[in-house]
Amino acid sequence: MSSFRSYMKSRANFASVDVTRTVDILGDSLSIGTGSQTGVPWHYRPEMTNRPNSLWRSAAYGGAYLFSAPPITAANMVAGKGSAESIAILYTGTNDILSGARTGAQWSADMVTYSTTLRAAGMKVVACTLQHFVTNDAQRIAGNAALVAASASFDAIVRLDLAPELDDATDTTYYTSDGVHLKDAGYAAAATLINAGLASV
Numbered sequence: 001m002s003s004f005r006s007y008m009k010s011r012a013n014f015a016s017v018d019v020t021r022t023v024d025i026l027g028d029s030l031s032i033g034t035g036s037q038t039g040v041p042w043h044y045r046p047e048m049t050n051r052p053n054s055l056w057r058s059a060a061y062g063g064a065y066l067f068s069a070p071p072i073t074a075a076n077m078v079a080g081k082g083s084a085e086s087i088a089i090l091y092t093g094t095n096d097i098l099s100g101a102r103t104g105a106q107w108s109a110d111m112v113t114y115s116t117t118l119r120a121a122g123m124k125v126v127a128c129t130l131q132h133f134v135t136n137d138a139q140r141i142a143g144n145a146a147l148v149a150a151s152a153s154f155d156a157i158v159r160l161d162l163a164p165e166l167d168d169a170t171d172t173t174y175y176t177s178d179g180v181h182l183k184d185a186g187y188a189a190a191a192t193l194i195n196a197g198l199a200s201v
Contacts, residue, residue: 019055022082023198026070027060027091034062035181047191050198055082066092067102067110074117081123087201088118089194091128094180097139104143112153124201127154128194131166133180158197165189
């Protein structure tokens with residue numbers, strides 16, 4: 001799948017990457033750096049210091065939905081998991097709720113279903129709540145609450161919704177003018193929190 005872009009991330013050199021340890025990202029335009037002034041996605045920022053020698057792979061593209069034709073299915077992610085350690089970071093769902101295609105409760109249930117498949121295969125799952133956006137925000141809030149209530153279905157939950165930098169989509173220090181995508185400062189805030197979540201599993 002063309003959207004499933006593999007890359008190696010090592011703070012030292014690429015030869016030190018351990019292909020038996022994988023970190024897979026399921027995302028949308030927020031995971032490809034849309035809005036970033038430098039074009040750097042959150043998972044390639046200096047704030048992401050955990051698992052530097054694992055093989056990082058991103059399954060993300062702009063306009064991606066979780067509920068319908070996600071960038072990679074849970075079954076396909078399992079098929080490519082690392083033999084020593086395999087972690088998935090689920091930062092997806094903005095389009096599902098923004099478009100009205102899914103309610104917050106439905107999005108949370110979709111996240112649980114996806115995670116259940118991964119964890120049954122021995123993968124660890126880090127799930128991200130959704131940061132503020134204006135359209136359908138009540139559903140975003142409800143979805144985040146449902147996701148937190150289902151925390152037993154994940155190995156860690158990253159509370160992006162509680163980040164002070166990400167609680168006002170009209171704040172152009174962190175958000176672009178569309179009120180959805182982030183600038184570098186916003187992605188840095190998200191990366192810091194996701195890095196902590198990753199370190200906890």
